[in-house]
Structures are given as C-alpha cells and as structure tokens.
Amino acid sequence: QVQLVESGGGVVQPGRSLRLSCAASGFTFRTHGMHWVRQAPGKGLEWAAYISSDETKINYIDSVKGRFTISRDNSKDALYLQMNSLRPEDTAVYYCAKRGFCSGGTCYPWHFDSWGQGTLVTVSS
Amino acid sequence: SALTQPASVSGFPGQSITISCTGSRSDVGAFNYVSWYQQHPGRAPRLMIYDVNSRPSGVSDRFSGSKSGDTASLTISGLQAEDEADYYCSSNTGEFSWVFGGGTKLTVL
Numbered sequence: 001q002v003q004l005v006e007s008g009g010g011v012v013q014p015g016r017s018l019r020l021s022c023a024a025s026g027f028t029f030r031t032h033g034m035h036w037v038r039q040a041p042g043k044g045l046e047w048a049a050y051i052s053s054d055e056t057k058i059n060y061i062d063s064v065k066g067r068f069t070i071s072r073d074n075s076k077d078a079l080y081l082q083m084n085s086l087r088p089e090d091t092a093v094y095y096c097a098k099r100g101f102c103s104g105g106t107c108y109p110w111h112f113d114s115w116g117q118g119t120l121v122t123v124s125s
Numbered sequence: 126s127a128l129t130q131p132a133s134v135s136g137f138p139g140q141s142i143t144i145s146c147t148g149s150r151s152d153v154g155a156f157n158y159v160s161w162y163q164q165h166p167g168r169a170p171r172l173m174i175y176d177v178n179s180r181p182s183g184v185s186d187r188f189s190g191s192k193s194g195d196t197a198s199l200t201i202s203g204l205q206a207e208d209e210a211d212y213y214c215s216s217n218t219g220e221f222s223w224v225f226g227g228g229t230k231l232t233v234l
Binding site for chain 2 (some may be wrong): 035037044045046047050052057058059095100108110111112113114115116117118
C-alpha cells in the first residue's frame with residue numbers, strides 16, 4: 001500500500017531555512033505528480049506546491065512563491081520542500097500527498113489520493 | 126481564495142447530513158474535479174470523494190457527492206459516531222493549481 005513519510009520539521013527562527021523530505025513507497029513514484037499541503041494549527045488545509053512526475057510542471061501558492069522550492073529525486077523515491085526566508089505564518093503541519101491514481105488504464109489526477117502523517121514546522125523567535 | 130463551507134453541521138445517528146462547498150466559475154463551476162476529505166483530530170486527511178461523485182475503494186457508500194453550478198455538496202447518510210470529523214472540499218482552479226474549502230466540523234449528536 002501507498003506510504004508517505006515526511007521528515008525534517010522543527011522549530012526555526014524567522015528568516016531562516018528548513019528542508020522537508022517525503023519518502024514514498026508502495027507505488028511507482030516516478031509516474032506520479034506530488035503535492036505539499038499545509039495546515040496551520042487549528043486551521044484548514046492549504047495547498048502549497050505541486051511538482052509533476054518529470055519535474056517539468058511546478059507551481060506554488062502565491063504566498064510561498066520565491067521562498068519555497070519543491071523538488072524530487074525519482075531515483076530515491078523522495079520529494080522535497082526547501083523553505084527559505086521562513087515567516088511565522090508558515091507555521092503549520094506540512095503533508096506530502098500523491099496526485100491522483102490510475103486504474104485500468106485510466107488516470108484520475110485531480111485530487112490528493114494518499115497523504116503522509118505530516119511534519120510540524122514552527123517558525124518562532 | 127478558499128472555497129466556502131459552513132463552519133459546522135450536526136446530526137443524530139442514522140440521519141443524513143449535507144455539507145456545501147461554494148466556489149466560483151473559476152474553480153468548482155469550471156471543472157468536475159471537486160474532491161472531499163475527512164480528517165479526524167491529529168490525523169492526516171483521507172480522500173472520501175473525487176471527481177465530484179466518485180468513491181475510492183474502501184469508502185462507505187453512505188458518502189456521496191454532487192455538484193450544481195458553483196456549489197458542490199457532500200452527503201453522509203445513516204450517520205455514525207465515527208463520521209464525526211472535519212471535512213474539507215477541494216477543487217482544481219486551473220492548470221496545476223488547487224484550492225481547499227475552510228473546513229466543516231461534523232458533530233454526531
């Protein structure tokens with residue numbers, strides 16, 4: 001079964017950097033787009049970033065553009081999120097999520113199919 | 126901007142409830158790509174409905190989805206105690222961009 005395990009969260013001061021990782025297993029990682037979705041404490045879900053299977057399509061929510069970089073290593077079945085110039089409002093649990101699924105030769109790519117357990121990032125002085 | 130959901134809904138066991146999700150012609154109204162997620166406290170979200178009204182394997186047929194214009198809906202029939210959770214809708218908003226609703230807390234009375 002699909003397993004996604006995030007790591008790299010922690011407490012960091014405003015303006016500093018942090019790199020999150022997501023280890024994937026149980027599916028063919030190299031053929032699926034991947035997302036980062038975040039959730040501030042006590043708040044709702046917020047889509048943050050997307051990367052296609054071949055890294056040719058990348059997009060971010062406006063509030064992280066220019067500060068966050070999503071990347072992947074298909075040889076290691078790993079997804080990353082480099083977060084620079086962190087702000088207190090970036091404090092959240094960060095989830096990696098698999099983009100959709102394929103079945104019987106048909107793909108359904110427009111939802112978040114499987115999620116990791118999340119890693120908490122706290123930006124505070 | 127975020128899709129609009131009611132902050133809370135409630136119902137008694139065995140009853141049916143519906144959670145609405147209102148967007149615009151740029152998201153919910155433009156695509157049949159609305160999905161719904163269930164999240165219990167301290168847990169990761171779980172996919173319940175995709176592409177407006179499709180259920181992934183393993184999700185009870187008590188959960189159903191629909192859409193009319195710019196508003197999508199999640200209906201849970203035969204409410205059970207374990208359905209008590211937060212529910213979020215999501216929609217594609219264009220090429221490689223997604224948005225979530227603010228979330229709805231379901232209380233089973």
